[in-house]
Structures are given as structure tokens and as C-alpha cells.
Amino acid sequence: MSTFSAIGEEREIDRDEYTPGVEPQPTWCPGCGDFSVLKALKQALPEVGRSPEETLLCTGIGCSGKLNSYLDTYGFHTIHGRSLPVARAAKLANPELEVIAAGGDGDGYGIGGNHFIHTARENHDMTYIVFNNEIFGLTKGQTSPTSPKGHKSKTQPHGSAKEPLKPLSLSLNAGASYVARTAAVNPNQAKEIIIEAIEHDGFAHVDFLTQCPTWNKDARQYVPYIDVQESEEYDFDPTDKVEAAEMMRETEEALYDGKVLTGRYYVDEDRPSYGQEKRAIGEMPEEPLAERYWDDEYEWERSHDQFLDKHA
Amino acid sequence: MTDDELIWRISGGSGDGIASTSQNFAKALMRSGLNVFTHRHYPSRIRGGHTYTEVRASADPVRSRGDGYNFLLALGDSFARNPQEEAVYGNEEIKPLSENLDELREGGVIVYDEGLLDTSEIPNFDERVEENNWHVYPLDLRGLARDMGREVMRNTAGVGATCALTGMELDHVEDLMRDAMPEKILDPNLEILETAYNQVSEEYDIDAPDVSVPTGEHEETQLLMSGSDAISYGAIDEGCRFIAGYPMTPWTEVFTIMTQNLPELGGISEQVEDEIAAAALAVGASHAGVKAMSGSSGGGFALMSEPLGLAEMTETPLVLVEAMRAGPSTGMPTKPEQSDLEHVLYTSQGDSQRVVLAPGTVEEAYEQSRLAFRLAYEYQIPTILLYDQKLGGELMNVPKSHFDRDPNPTLGKTLSEDALADEPHSADGKFHRFQHDVDDGVSPRSIPGQKGGRFLATGNEHDPTGHIAESPDNRVAQIDRRGQKLDAIRADLDTVDTGSYAGPEDAQYGILTFGSQQGTVEEAVGRLNDAGISVKSYGVSDMLPFPTEQVEAFVESVDEVLVVEMTASGQFRGLVQKNLGRYGEKLSSLLKYNGNPFEPAEIVDGFEAAIIEGDGDASGHQTTFVPAAGD
Numbered sequence: 001m002s003t004f005s006a007i008g009e010e011r012e013i014d015r016d017e018y019t020p021g022v023e024p025q026p027t028w029c030p031g032c033g034d035f036s037v038l039k040a041l042k043q044a045l046p047e048v049g050r051s052p053e054e055t056l057l058c059t060g061i062g063c064s065g066k067l068n069s070y071l072d073t074y075g076f077h078t079i080h081g082r083s084l085p086v087a088r089a090a091k092l093a094n095p096e097l098e099v100i101a102a103g104g105d106g107d108g109y110g111i112g113g114n115h116f117i118h119t120a121r122e123n124h125d126m127t128y129i130v131f132n133n134e135i136f137g138l139t140k141g142q143t144s145p146t147s148p149k150g151h152k153s154k155t156q157p158h159g160s161a162k163e164p165l166k167p168l169s170l171s172l173n174a175g176a177s178y179v180a181r182t183a184a185v186n187p188n189q190a191k192e193i194i195i196e197a198i199e200h201d202g203f204a205h206v207d208f209l210t211q212c213p214t215w216n217k218d219a220r221q222y223v224p225y226i227d228v229q230e231s232e233e234y235d236f237d238p239t240d241k242v243e244a245a246e247m248m249r250e251t252e253e254a255l256y257d258g259k260v261l262t263g264r265y266y267v268d269e270d271r272p273s274y275g276q277e278k279r280a281i282g283e284m285p286e287e288p289l290a291e292r293y294w295d296d297e298y299e300w301e302r303s304h305d306q307f308l309d310k311h312a
Numbered sequence: 313m314t315d316d317e318l319i320w321r322i323s324g325g326s327g328d329g330i331a332s333t334s335q336n337f338a339k340a341l342m343r344s345g346l347n348v349f350t351h352r353h354y355p356s357r358i359r360g361g362h363t364y365t366e367v368r369a370s371a372d373p374v375r376s377r378g379d380g381y382n383f384l385l386a387l388g389d390s391f392a393r394n395p396q397e398e399a400v401y402g403n404e405e406i407k408p409l410s411e412n413l414d415e416l417r418e419g420g421v422i423v424y425d426e427g428l429l430d431t432s433e434i435p436n437f438d439e440r441v442e443e444n445n446w447h448v449y450p451l452d453l454r455g456l457a458r459d460m461g462r463e464v465m466r467n468t469a470g471v472g473a474t475c476a477l478t479g480m481e482l483d484h485v486e487d488l489m490r491d492a493m494p495e496k497i498l499d500p501n502l503e504i505l506e507t508a509y510n511q512v513s514e515e516y517d518i519d520a521p522d523v524s525v526p527t528g529e530h531e532e533t534q535l536l537m538s539g540s541d542a543i544s545y546g547a548i549d550e551g552c553r554f555i556a557g558y559p560m561t562p563w564t565e566v567f568t569i570m571t572q573n574l575p576e577l578g579g580i581s582e583q584v585e586d587e588i589a590a591a592a593l594a595v596g597a598s599h600a601g602v603k604a605m606s607g608s609s610g611g612g613f614a615l616m617s618e619p620l621g622l623a624e625m626t627e628t629p630l631v632l633v634e635a636m637r638a639g640p641s642t643g644m645p646t647k648p649e650q651s652d653l654e655h656v657l658y659t660s661q662g663d664s665q666r667v668v669l670a671p672g673t674v675e676e677a678y679e680q681s682r683l684a685f686r687l688a689y690e691y692q693i694p695t696i697l698l699y700d701q702k703l704g705g706e707l708m709n710v711p712k713s714h715f716d717r718d719p720n721p722t723l724g725k726t727l728s729e730d731a732l733a734d735e736p737h738s739a740d741g742k743f744h745r746f747q748h749d750v751d752d753g754v755s756p757r758s759i760p761g762q763k764g765g766r767f768l769a770t771g772n773e774h775d776p777t778g779h780i781a782e783s784p785d786n787r788v789a790q791i792d793r794r795g796q797k798l799d800a801i802r803a804d805l806d807t808v809d810t811g812s813y814a815g816p817e818d819a820q821y822g823i824l825t826f827g828s829q830q831g832t833v834e835e836a837v838g839r840l841n842d843a844g845i846s847v848k849s850y851g852v853s854d855m856l857p858f859p860t861e862q863v864e865a866f867v868e869s870v871d872e873v874l875v876v877e878m879t880a881s882g883q884f885r886g887l888v889q890k891n892l893g894r895y896g897e898k899l900s901s902l903l904k905y906n907g908n909p910f911e912p913a914e915i916v917d918g919f920e921a922a923i924i925e926g927d928g929d930a931s932g933h934q935t936t937f938v939p940a941a942g943d
Binding site (some may be wrong): 002003004005006007009016020021022023044054058061068070072073074075076077078079085086087088089090091092093094096097114115117118177207278282283284285287289290292293294300301302303304306307308311312 | 343533534535536537541544545548549551553554556573574575576577578579580582584585586588589590592593594595596597599600601602603604616618619621622626712715716717718719721722723728729738739740741742759760761762763764765766767768769771772776778779780797
């Protein structure tokens with residue numbers, strides 16, 4: 001048996017394999033958009049041929065962090081905002097793993113914002129799904145970084161004085177090489193976008209609009225949505241950074257006018273992933289580092305032979 | 313203070329090559345057969361500011377800075393700020409000379425660059441020279457260097473003058489320059505070295521040097537190494553191939569050494585956005601099956617509090633190094649202190665568990681770096697190597713044979729796919745990664761990608777498969793099991809014995825210390841015994857789990873104990889009392905927190921004042937005595 005034989009195994013994968021025996025029914029509220037993320041992943045993973053044991057799903061804290069309990073893969077439910085640094089290191093340690101990170105808008109755009117910017121900048125080959133419901137759900141309805149200006153909550157009783165953060169534009173400027181937005185109410189598009197994101201060789205950021213029927217009752221259910229690729233109203237080239245930026249700006253403004261635009265916004269297939277960049281400059285081994293610890297033939301270097309003479 | 317030693321101090325401005333010149337000189341002394349130890353003092357400044365490095369050399373072993381020094385090479389500060397008397401920083405141009413006079417011993421030598429330093433600007437210079445019987449050699453080092461091409465070569469000229477005045481042959485210095493310097497600067501440097509040497513030899517009659525270089529011999533190959541070097545090599549020899557970090561003084565040294573060496577070993581180094589990310593990356597890499605580390609200094613380590621707790625709760629092996637500097641907050645970035653002890657012991661929420669080791673010497677830094685990895689991986693627990701700016705940066709000679717060991721890349725209790733098949737799983741195929749009932753509390757782990765090893769790692773309390781669980785029975789079982797590891801680690805550490813003991817076993821008095829003060833304390837113990845005071849010392853390295861039995865036996869065996877540490881609040885003494893639960897009346901403290909490490913004489917005098925005379929008044933030293941309870 002090889003060390004990591006779940007990786008690259010050729011077999012049919014059933015979507016039920018991702019359903020845990022312990023807690024098959026998620027405890028998200030009825031009508032929650034998070035169900036759609038789970039469903040999209042359960043559809044996408046068998047289709048891209050990635051089994052539960054070759055997938056590492058890293059989540060943060062919040063309603064979105066529950067994803068680890070409901071999607072049965074190798075999982076790392078980290079701490080608030082820190083899914084990305086854990087995930088990207090796992091990818092560097094073993095690039096053959098399918099690494100997916102997920103979190104909410106507070107987790108990814110608030111407390112973990114710095115990690116989001118830098119992971120996008122570095123273009124790690126991984127997928128990052130942000131459950132964007134424009135509110136803090138698990139802590140019961142506080143204003144979040146994507147809540148609209150004027151949003152009232154117990155922590156913003158006079159309405160938020162802040163402009164909401166624009167995640168798509170931020171992602172593009174930070175360096176993500178695949179940026180998309182989908183919505184819970186659009187399951188087919190969601191599945192397709194998740195598949196593309198997983199298959200993309202670089203940092204793929206999916207801003208997933210997930211309505212919160214409990215704490216964000218006033219918010220839209222993100223319907224009707226418009227797919228910018230399908231609509232005749234919009235015509236832009238998602239491989240062109242300038243056109244992508246303009247389309248993102250329009251989309252992010254329109255959301256707060258009640259118009260839900262979704263689709264692929266930016267796709268750069270040419271930019272090398274971070275792993276490729278590191279290897280090109282000789283700072284990352286060709287073989288997965290994690291394999292080496294199981295290789296009985298490997299001759300482990302010693303400082304005594306390698307580095308000490310310069311101190312003599 | 314002994315006569316048969318050279319303590320050479322080179323002073324100048326930060327950025328003038330003081331560090332590299334002193335390192336080469338120390339190595340030359342080591343190669344000539346001497347034992348060496350360096351001590352450096354530098355400001356937190358981009359360029360300029362009073363900087364010095366001391367090189368202590370003796371035929372006998374040296375494990376500490378000395379008391380003062382006996383040979384000064386004062387160079388100029390190229391980046392000195394405009395010398396205005398009213399400026400808060402004073403006249404920086406003369407500092408390489410003026411700031412160093414207080415610690416120069418009687419009969420010592422001063423070589424100064426008269427091209428840059430004017431003694432008439434130093435109050436009472438001539439009187440002090442006469443009073444202290446100093447031997448002063450003004451040399452136009454800058455002029456000489458300028459004539460020979462490049463002004464920076466004045467350092468080399470100064471070394472040449474040092475050799476001439478101390479009776480040291482040039483051959484070891486020349487060999488080193490050949491090793492260290494690129495070809496285009498080598499020849500002019502060799503030339504200026506010899507010119508300065510000859511000029512001084514001709515100008516002054518030095519048949520009997522004022523201060524001479526001792527002679528010695530080594531039985532085996534020696535290496536000149538710092539604590540930061542030793543920590544890095546220990547990590548490498550334990551199979552660490554991943555490091556993530558963010559620059560911060562003085563931790564940057566380990567980060568740099570690892571980063572420069574890892575590519576050659578097929579390893580990975582990541583400089584990341586902040587220290588939260590740095591520690592989280594180490595957790596992620598370790599989780600995915602690679603031996604990984606991170607680290608920082610006080611403020612950066614504060615940010616690691618969260619990932620540290622995550623590693624503990626998910627039982628992900630993790631090694632962090634914490635290079636202490638003087639705090640609080642930004643404190644004094646380039647000055648040593650041991651005051652992060654409690655920070656490192658207690659940071660992170662809940663009843664969290666960790667191992668904290670504080671090595672005392674360069675050799676121990678290597679040993680305990682290896683030990684930190686072994687414990688972290690065998691017991692699946694975060695292990696912190698706690699050291700400071702002093703141990704990290706001071707250089708000393710250690711025999712090369714000390715490092716001639718087998719590597720240990722093992723991951724600890726990690727299962728192969730074959731072994732995983734025989735382990736308990738849930739009905740849905742999830743591996744019981746966190747079993748309640750295992751020996752020593754360590755439940756074997758799997759690595760993502762392995763067939764049959766699927767589990768959830770989570771910072772929430774969890775059941776055996778990792779699934780989030782809050783049932784009381786599971787909670788108690790899990791927290792008790794994790795806690796059990798520390799008992800197992802204590803028993804393990806008892807077989808290693810990281811402590812360092814000096815002085816006669818049946819001594820009347822004791823000195824307790826931890827970490828980098830150990831060498832200085834041991835030198836002081838030697839001197840106190842020579843002076844007829846019966847005292848022994850115990851340098852403790854295991855901060856957590858604490859060696860309660862051993863420390864108790866030590867305290868029990870003596871009449872009184874002085875606890876020596878570089879903190880203002882007596883943190884180590886507090887830790888001792890917390891673990892022993894008594895002996896408050898037996899333990900007093902000698903503290904130093906002015907930014908400079910103890911000199912042996914400060915401990916000798918402090919001990920005599922505190923224990924023998926009983927009033928603790930060690931005048932002339934910037935140390936603080938805190939009496940025992942009830943005194």
C-alpha cells in the first residue's frame with residue numbers, strides 16, 4: 001500500500017460518500033442558503049473525481065464552519081478567520097491533496113481579511129468559498145463587513161455608517177486568478193462554478209450569496225438573479241482584467257439596489273500557481289514533501305555534513 | 313576576573329561591519345586554540361548608533377561574557393547624527409570611545425581611530441587614562457584605509473593593530489579573510505592588515521604587550537556557533553522541513569538561517585502576512601504530515617496565541633520558538649530579557665497544555681531544539697523553545713563532534729494505511745483519531761490523503777472521530793486524556809535530565825536560574841567557591857512540565873537560594889514557588905532588567921550582599937535584590 005493511496009485513485013465516487021453518518025441532517029435554519037453550498041460541493045466533488053479522503057476541507061468559525069460537520073472529508077475546522085493559512089500550508093506540504101477552504105463574510109472579509117488578501121496575492125492552487133449572507137449569523141445577527149450601509153442591528157442600532165466591503169473587486173486587486181459569484185437560489189450555476197473553481201489551477205474565490213432567513217429577514221433572497229454570462233444585457237471579457245474590474249464594480253453596486261448579478265468575473269488560466277512559482281525558483285521540492293516522511297529509502301540530510309564546516 | 317584572558321571590544325556604529333569583523337576575529341582566536349565567547353550590544357536603529365561586540369578568549373572554557381574587558385578597538389560611527397550637545401542623544405561621533413570607558417579594566421588598552429575620534433571632546437579623558445593606567449594608541453585607521461582604497465577597511469586595519477599590540481600572529485586572521493571575503497576585496501584587505509600590523513610594530517616597542525593573547529590548544533575541531541544556529545540545526549536534524557514566519561528581532565535570526573538552508577534540503581520556508589498566519593501555516597503543514605515550525609519574539613508571539621491553542625486542541629504537533637527581548641510592548645527590541653516567561657507559559661484560553669523548554673547554552677539549544685521536535689511529535693502537543701536575544705546572538709566555540717548524530721525524521725505516533733485498517737472506525741468509516749482510552753494520552757493520528765484515516769480536526773471539543781461534541785462524559789474523558797500527556801512528558805524528561813549543575817553537591821547555598829543566564833551563573837559559582845563560599849547552582853531548562861522533584865531536592869539541600877533572572881518581577885522565582893508550593897522563606901531574587909545581561913561579578917557581588925551580608929546592597933551594580941518572604 002502506498003502512503004496516500006486515496007490520492008489519485010481511479011474509481012466511481014458516489015455523492016453519498018460525502019454524507020456523514022453521525023450528523024447527516026445539517027442544523028442550519030430552514031431556508032438557509034448554506035444548504036446550497038453543501039449540495040453544490042456534494043455534486044461537484046464526484047464530478048471532478050475527488051474522493052473524501054483526498055480532499056481536505058478547511059473552515060473557519062460561524063454557520064459556514066459547520067460545513068465540516070456535514071461534508072464528510074478530511075476536515076480541519078480551524079479558528080475564526082484562519083482557514084486560509086492552515087489550508088495553504090497543507091497544500092504546500094502535499095500539493096496532491098484537493099484543498100478547499102470555506103468561511104463566512106465575517107470570517108473571510110473581516111477577521112481573516114489579511115489572510116484573504118495574501119492568499120489571493122500568492123495564488124495558491126485552492127478553492128475558497130465565502131458564504132456571504134451580509135450578516136453575522138451564529139452570533140445572532142450583528143452587522144458584518146458586507147452588510148449594506150445603514151444596516152441596523154443590535155451592534156449598529158443607528159444603522160451602519162460604513163460602506164460595505166466589495167469582495168469581488170478586493171479579490172481581483174489582491175491577485176486571485178479566478179473570481180466568481182453565485183447564489184444559493186441558483187443551484188445549477190453554483191455547481192458549475194464550484195467545479196470550475198476546483199479545477200482551476202490557482203486561487204479560485206467564489207463569493208456565494210447565501211440568504212439568512214433568520215437574522216437578515218429584510219435582505220433579499222437574492223432573487224431574481226441574473227447570470228452575467230447568459231444575460232444579453234452584459235457583455236464583457238472575464239479574461240480581461242479591466243473589463244472584469246468594471247463588471248465587478250457594477251455588480252457590487254447593483255446588489256445594494258436590489259439587483260443580483262452572478263457569474264464568472266475573472267478567469268486567468270495563464271498565471272502560474274504559487275506552487276509552480278516556488279518550484280521555479282527552487283524553493284519547493286518537486287515531490288510532495290509529505291511523502292518523504294514515509295520513504296524508507298530517503299537519506300535524511302544532517303546539519304553535520306551539510307552546514308557545519310562554515311563555522312569551523 | 314582572570315589575567316590570562318583577552319576580552320577585546322570593538323566599537324563603532326551600527327552598520328559599520330562591527331559584527332562581521334568581530335565574528336572573524338573570534339573565529340581566528342578559536343582556530344588558534346582558544347575558547348571564545350562573544351557578547352554584542354546594538355541599538356534598534358537602521359544605521360548608526362553605539363554598537364559594540366566583545367570577544368572573550370581564554371585557554372580555559374568560557375561560557376559567559378566577562379567582567380568588563382581589557383582591550384578596546386574604537387572605530388568611528390559612520391552614521392553618527394549631527395553632534396549637537398543639546399540633542400537628547402548627545403555627541404554620537406565620540407560614543408565609540410566615550411561610551412565604552414566605564415567598563416574598561418585597569419591596565420587595559422585603547423586603540424582608537426584618531427581620524428574620526430577626538431579625545432579632547434571626552435570629559436576628563438587624560439585623567440581617567442592616568443587613573444586607570446590605560447595604554448592608549450591613537451592610530452589614523454581611516455586615513456590608512458582611505459589611502460589604500462576603501463574607508464570600510466579601517467576595521468581590518470584595526471584588527472591588524474590589535475594583533476600587533478597583543479602579540480598575535482596574523483596567519484589565522486589571514487586564513488579567515490581568505491575564507492570569508494570575495495576576491496575583489498580580499499587583496500586590499502590583506503594588504504591593509506599587514507600594513508597596520510607593521511606600522512604599529514615599528515612605531516611602538518611591543519616586546520611585552522600590555523594585554524596579550526593567551527595561547528591554547530583544542531583537541532578536536534571547534535565550531536563558532538550561536539544559539540540561533542544551534543536551534544536551526546537541531547530542527548534540521550529532527551527532519552523539520554517547513555518554517556513559516558514574519559520578521560521580528562531577535563527571532564529573525566532563526567527564521568533567516570532556516571530559510572537560507574531549507575531549499576538545499578528540499579524544504580519550504582514561507583514569509584507570510586503576520587504571525588497569526590505564520591503559526592497557522594505551521595499547524596497546516598504539520599497536519600498534512602510535514603515536520604514544521606514557526607516562531608517569533610514577544611509581540612509576534614502574542615499573535616500566535618490563537619493558533620497555539622488550536623494546535624493543542626487538535627493535537628497537531630507544533631514547534632514554536634520564542635526569542636525574548638525586553639518588553640513590555642515594543643520594549644527594547646535589541647536588548648535581552650527573560651520576561652516573556654509567563655507570557656509563553658500561560659497565553660491562550662482555557663486549560664491549554666504545552667511544553668516549554670529554555671536552553672541555557674549553545675549546545676543545549678541544539679539538544680533542546682531536537683527535544684522540542686521529539687516531544688511535539690511523539691506527544692502531539694505544541695512545544696515552545698524559549699530563549700532570548702543573548703543566547704540567540706552570542707557566539708561560542710563548541711566541538712564539531714557534538715553534532716555528529718543521526719537524524720530523526722520520525723513523525724511520532726502516526727499510522728500507516730495498513731495500521732489504520734486495524735484501528736477503530738465509526739460505522740460511516742470515520743477513523744477514531746481522538747480515542748478516549750490510550751496509554752500516555754496520545755491517540756495515534758492519520759494524515760490527509762491516507763485511505764481509512766478520515767477524521768475532523770477542530771478547535772471545538774470533539775468526540776473520538778473529531779465530531780463536535782459537548783456531552784459531559786466525552787468532555788471529561790477528552791480533557792483528562794490530553795492533560796495526561798504532561799505527566800508522560802515529565803516522566804520522559806526525567807530520563808533526559810536537561811538541568812545543568814555546578815558547584816559542590818553538598819554546598820551550603822544555592823543559586824537557581826533558567827535559560828541564558830546559566831553560563832554566567834556557573835562562572836560566578838566557580839568564583840564564589842574559590843573565595844571560600846560554599847555554593848552550587850542549578851540551571852533549569854524545563855519550564856513546563858516543571859521538574860518539581862528535582863528543584864525541590866535542590867532547594868531542600870541548601871540553607872538559602874538566590875534566584876537569578878533577567879526580569880523585573882521575578883517571574884522564574886514565582887514559577888518555582890508556584891510549583892513547589894512552599895519554601896517562600898528560602899528563596900530570594902537577584903534581578904536585572906536594564907537591557908544588559910548579567911556579568912559574573914554582578915552575581916558574585918549580588919550573592920555576597922544578599923546571602924552572606926544579608927542586606928542585598930550590591931552597590932555599583934544595576935541589579936535588584938528582592939528578599940525572601942518573611943525576611
